[in-house]
Amino acid sequence: MRTVTDIITAENLTVILILLPFAAALGVFFIRSARLQSVVVLVTGCLLIASALLLIPLTPFQFSPRPILGLSLNTVVQSLDFLLLVIILYFGVRHRKVIITALALFQICFLAYFEFFMIRGHQPSVIFLGDNLSLIMILIVAVVGSLICFQAIPYMREHEAERNLKKSRQHRFFFVMVLFLSAMNGLVLSNDMVYFYFFFEITTLCSFLLIAHDGTPLAITNALRALWMNSLGGAAFILALIGIYAETGTIEFQKLLISGEFGQGILQLSLVLLCLAAITKSAQFPFQSWLLGAMVAPTPVSALLHSSTMVKVGVYLVLRLTPALNHTFLSQCVALFGAFTFISAAALAVGQSNGKKILAYSTISNLGLIFACCGLNTAESLTAAMLLIIFHAVVKALLFLCVGAIEQHIASRDIEQMRGLYADMPLTALITVMGVIMMIMPPFGMLLSKWMAMESAAANIYVILMISLGSALTVMYWARWAGTLMSYPFTGKFKPERQPWLTWIALGSLCAGAGLLSIGAPWLYLKMVLPVLGGQYLPPFSTHQGILDNPTGVFAVVPLSVVAILGLFVAILAVRKATDARVVSPYLSGSQSTTPGMFVGPLNRLVEAGAKNYYLSTIFGERRLTPWINIGAVVLLTLMAGGAL
Amino acid sequence: MTRTLITIIAALLAGPLLGGLALGLDRILTARLQSRIGPPLLQPFYDVIKLWGKEKIVVNIWQAFCAYCYVAANSIALVLFFLQSDLLLILFILAVGAVFLVVGALASTSPFSQIGAHRELLQILTYEPLLILVTMGIYLETGSFKITTVMAWDRPLLIKLPFLFVVLGYALTIKLRKSPFDLSTSHHAHQELVKGLLTDYSGPFLALIELGHWYEVVLLLGLCSLFWATNPAAMVVLVIGTYMAEILIDNVTARLNWRWMLGYIWAMGLTLSTLNLIWLYVS
Numbered sequence: 001m002r003t004v005t006d007i008i009t010a011e012n013l014t015v016i017l018i019l020l021p022f023a024a025a026l027g028v029f030f031i032r033s034a035r036l037q038s039v040v041v042l043v044t045g046c047l048l049i050a051s052a053l054l055l056i057p058l059t060p061f062q063f064s065p066r067p068i069l070g071l072s073l074n075t076v077v078q079s080l081d082f083l084l085l086v087i088i089l090y091f092g093v094r095h096r097k098v099i100i101t102a103l104a105l106f107q108i109c110f111l112a113y114f115e116f117f118m119i120r121g122h123q124p125s126v127i128f129l130g131d132n133l134s135l136i137m138i139l140i141v142a143v144v145g146s147l148i149c150f151q152a153i154p155y156m157r158e159h160e161a162e163r164n165l166k167k168s169r170q171h172r173f174f175f176v177m178v179l180f181l182s183a184m185n186g187l188v189l190s191n192d193m194v195y196f197y198f199f200f201e202i203t204t205l206c207s208f209l210l211i212a213h214d215g216t217p218l219a220i221t222n223a224l225r226a227l228w229m230n231s232l233g234g235a236a237f238i239l240a241l242i243g244i245y246a247e248t249g250t251i252e253f254q255k256l257l258i259s260g261e262f263g264q265g266i267l268q269l270s271l272v273l274l275c276l277a278a279i280t281k282s283a284q285f286p287f288q289s290w291l292l293g294a295m296v297a298p299t300p301v302s303a304l305l306h307s308s309t310m311v312k313v314g315v316y317l318v319l320r321l322t323p324a325l326n327h328t329f330l331s332q333c334v335a336l337f338g339a340f341t342f343i344s345a346a347a348l349a350v351g352q353s354n355g356k357k358i359l360a361y362s363t364i365s366n367l368g369l370i371f372a373c374c375g376l377n378t379a380e381s382l383t384a385a386m387l388l389i390i391f392h393a394v395v396k397a398l399l400f401l402c403v404g405a406i407e408q409h410i411a412s413r414d415i416e417q418m419r420g421l422y423a424d425m426p427l428t429a430l431i432t433v434m435g436v437i438m439m440i441m442p443p444f445g446m447l448l449s450k451w452m453a454m455e456s457a458a459a460n461i462y463v464i465l466m467i468s469l470g471s472a473l474t475v476m477y478w479a480r481w482a483g484t485l486m487s488y489p490f491t492g493k494f495k496p497e498r499q500p501w502l503t504w505i506a507l508g509s510l511c512a513g514a515g516l517l518s519i520g521a522p523w524l525y526l527k528m529v530l531p532v533l534g535g536q537y538l539p540p541f542s543t544h545q546g547i548l549d550n551p552t553g554v555f556a557v558v559p560l561s562v563v564a565i566l567g568l569f570v571a572i573l574a575v576r577k578a579t580d581a582r583v584v585s586p587y588l589s590g591s592q593s594t595t596p597g598m599f600v601g602p603l604n605r606l607v608e609a610g611a612k613n614y615y616l617s618t619i620f621g622e623r624r625l626t627p628w629i630n631i632g633a634v635v636l637l638t639l640m641a642g643g644a645l
Numbered sequence: 646m647t648r649t650l651i652t653i654i655a656a657l658l659a660g661p662l663l664g665g666l667a668l669g670l671d672r673i674l675t676a677r678l679q680s681r682i683g684p685p686l687l688q689p690f691y692d693v694i695k696l697w698g699k700e701k702i703v704v705n706i707w708q709a710f711c712a713y714c715y716v717a718a719n720s721i722a723l724v725l726f727f728l729q730s731d732l733l734l735i736l737f738i739l740a741v742g743a744v745f746l747v748v749g750a751l752a753s754t755s756p757f758s759q760i761g762a763h764r765e766l767l768q769i770l771t772y773e774p775l776l777i778l779v780t781m782g783i784y785l786e787t788g789s790f791k792i793t794t795v796m797a798w799d800r801p802l803l804i805k806l807p808f809l810f811v812v813l814g815y816a817l818t819i820k821l822r823k824s825p826f827d828l829s830t831s832h833h834a835h836q837e838l839v840k841g842l843l844t845d846y847s848g849p850f851l852a853l854i855e856l857g858h859w860y861e862v863v864l865l866l867g868l869c870s871l872f873w874a875t876n877p878a879a880m881v882v883l884v885i886g887t888y889m890a891e892i893l894i895d896n897v898t899a900r901l902n903w904r905w906m907l908g909y910i911w912a913m914g915l916t917l918s919t920l921n922l923i924w925l926y927v928s
Contacts, residue, residue: 420754422707433748440740440744441737441740441741441744442734442737442738442741447737451731451733451734451737454733454777455733455784455790458781458784458785458790459785459926461919461922461923461926464777464778464781465774465778465915465918465919468773468774468777468778468781469774469915471773471774471777472769472770472773472774472777473770475740475744475769475770475773476766476767476769476770479744479747479748479766479769480747480751480763480766482744482748482751483747483748483750483751483752483762484751486705486707486748486751486752487751487752487753487754487759488705488752488754551788551789551791552784552788552789552790552791553731553733553734553789553790553791554730554731554734554791555731555734556730560721563721567713567714567717567718567721570713570717571709571710571713571714571717572710574709574710574712574713575706575707575709575710577709578701578703578706578708578709578710579706580701581700581701581702581703581706581709582700582701582702582703583702583703583704584702584703584704585704586704586753586754586755586758586845587704587753587755587757587758587839587844587845588755588756589757589839597754609754609755609756610754610756611754611756611759611760613763614763614766614767
């Protein structure tokens with residue numbers, strides 16, 4: 001008789017986390033009833049969330065699966081790896097993209113060399129390894145990912161209705177979305193780099209398929225761009241794999257990291273290549289264009305792949321490698337490069353009025369900050385990096401979903417068109433403003449992590465210069481957006497608009513989740529982050545009464561949250577009391593007419609009064625800045641590579 | 646515990662008292678520089694009390710929300726300063742106030758208020774990095790962001806951070822809404838934007854904004870005083886000197902446009918900060 005605890009083992013949960021979405025994806029693909037598809041997605045999402053939560057007490061763990069039906073898992077993964085590359089090759093040939101074809105062939109050749117000549121008969125000792133870093137990612141993928149998939153159900157229904165499709169393509173969409181969840185779970189649990197590479201390539205392919213989903217010429221062009229840039233990352237990864245195996249004889253993260261010397265030579269060069277793979281995956285400069293192009297995809301895709309999970313693979317990889325980077329020139333380069341991306345992407349975001357592009361640049365910018373934290377490589381900065389991964393995933397997913405809901409309502413993603421959205425969609429507008437506040441204000445988690453990042457960067461002048469300028473730019477583009485949403489001469493009572501209930505569930509739980517996680521940040525730090533730092537670093541903070549404290553600084557998370565909640569309460573009371581205040585029309589030099597927003601012009605004609613936002617495109621315009629930023633990024637990448645020689 | 650409580654109450658009272666007096670002094674001195682007699686010292690208090698008693702008028706109820714948040718953020722920042730907390734955290738909380746002020750102004754559709762709000766954002770963009778770099782300098786000198794450590798430091802910060810003090814002066818000029826940087830709104834309602842970002846705030850809500858500004862002024866002057874924290878008398882002298890200089894600059898300069906502000910302050914401010922930080926880094 002088996003008890004429940006026998007069934008809930010780390011092995012079984014891992015199998016559920018990886019294989020359940022895979023099976024569900026196949027199910028969704030073959031079920032053509034929209035209702036049944038939704039049920040499958042909902043059930044899968046709930047099971048994933050439950051498994052991820054159950055995994056918390058079982059971490060850390062490690063295991064290698066036994067052969068299935070006489071086939072070792074290695075053989076299966078190897079064959080599937082080649083299959084994947086052949087699919088990518090097929091897309092390259094079909095769309096006549098030489099670079100994709102070339103990169104796919106390159107990867108096939110090197111992978112064949114690696115598999116058949118170098119590691120032939122090599123048996124990895126530990127294939128799957130779950131530590132707290134993997135657990136953080138698993139929780140993000142399972143919880144945030146599932147919530148995004150939930151919202152995708154009503155979103156895609158509306159999306160297809162708008163586009164007047166004769167034949168639904170939702171089965172294809174949800175197939176890739178759910179398959180992606182499986183790949184992400186596999187990726188973050190892989191200890192063997194061949195497995196990691198396999199899942200890495202699946203995410204690339206998923207991203208390609210989802211960007212191209214709408215099938216418009218623009219979507220296909222952008223999807224192909226994403227494919228070649230990510231394939232470049234894949235190619236760098238396979239070269240790094242060969243280099244690492246040749247030097248150390250292992251391709252397991254765990255063994256590699258405890259092996260020690262990474263000083264110079266081929267091993268150092270391999271690390272540079274891994275960083276390059278990470279940089280392409282996280283869409284850092286000069287590879288940012290694929291992420292911006294990816295914004296043509298339906299918004300749940302942007303929320304899932306291009307903000308909260310897939311682009312985090314890059315920073316996850318670098319975070320894994322930080323013990324190897326410690327005290328190297330490469331580490332300093334990564335810090336510099338990350339800080340450079342942080343400020344550059346923030347500057348470009350200031351020049352944008354397209355809401356999704358602002359979110360994309362902000363994502364690139366925050367990933368840059370995480371890179372910078374990894375490069376600084378102190379206990380404090382690594383804590384900041386992990387907290388940033390968590391909070392950014394939740395808050396940015398929330399903002400993307402808000403923009404998705406808004407976009408379907410007003411048929412535009414331009415923030416000028418969102419002017420006064422509060423009058424139209426009060427609750428969505430308020431949740432969006434809340435999301436913005438959680439991005440830039442204390443005591444919320446994003447700012448807590450940024451505070452840690454800044455305090456740990458203080459000793460590095462160039463990094464701190466860029467971070468301080470970048471964070472001011474960040475405040476500028478977020479505050480502008482929040483203000484624009486509220487910009488309406490509002491008088492009436494608060495009455496929430498109608499939205500599908502799944503949308504409210506997704507928005508509500510992400511918003512509440514981000515708030516609660518922020519208050520719980522000290523415990524998040526104790527239970528999740530500290531075990532990752534392990535024995536290598538001294539604990540960067542002491543916690544008492546919800547206050548994070550160390551000799552250099554102090555952040556009273558819980559007391560400040562309590563004060564903030566009280567303040568919010570008072571301010572809301574003030575709003576309620578202000579409803580009985582006399583309402584006047586906005587000041588128009590005393591010549592306002594009785595029609596709101598119009599003033600009496602010459603010859604008593606009514607003229608509309610209006611002001612648009614400052615985008616300062618002469619300074620922060622894409623055309624003006626991008627070439628220089630790309631050059632800067634290439635210079636820094638060259639510096640990084642040169643240091644290894 | 647009681648000590649903490651007393652400090653909090655002291656901070657909450659000191660903000661309006663000292664801030665109002667500073668503003669009153671400013672008005673008298675400015676008047677004298679312009680060959681006027683000027684109002685009594687307590688005029689700012691009379692103004693705020695009168696505003697508080699006026700009818701509530703709004704163009705958008707979220708203005709009320711933003712006004713309260715502005716006061717709350719600034720007073721919390723000052724309380725943390727009195728509790729000798731983390732400098733960087735205090736700056737972040739101060740930024741919260743600034744952002745709410747902007748959002749409140751953007752909530753009105755009046756073009757005056759809108760343009761004022763955008764100019765305010767540019768001002769934030771200009772001074773925010775400088776203030777952060779000043780705290781970085783303090784960290785490099787004392788090894789901590791905590792004010793407790795700064796107060797215990799046995800040597801005036803000014804000796805090692807002279808350029809950063811100048812940089813703080815730039816930020817202070819913008820924050821105090823003094824010429825040549827009073828772009829978004831100014832104390833004198835004779836600019837092209839009427840009252841800029843405050844155009845559509847009135848009555849009790851304007852009183853709240855004024856109160857919030859007092860907290861801000863006291864905090865920033867407090868930040869200046871940290872540069873000679875070894876001696877209480879020197880602290881007072883340094884603060885009064887700086888404040889006088891600000892009033893003088895206000896009266897001898899004319900307002901400039903945002904391009905000039907951003908270009909000049911970033912060029913000068915960042916150069917001076919970098920220089921000073923490199924000194925600290927080398928020594």
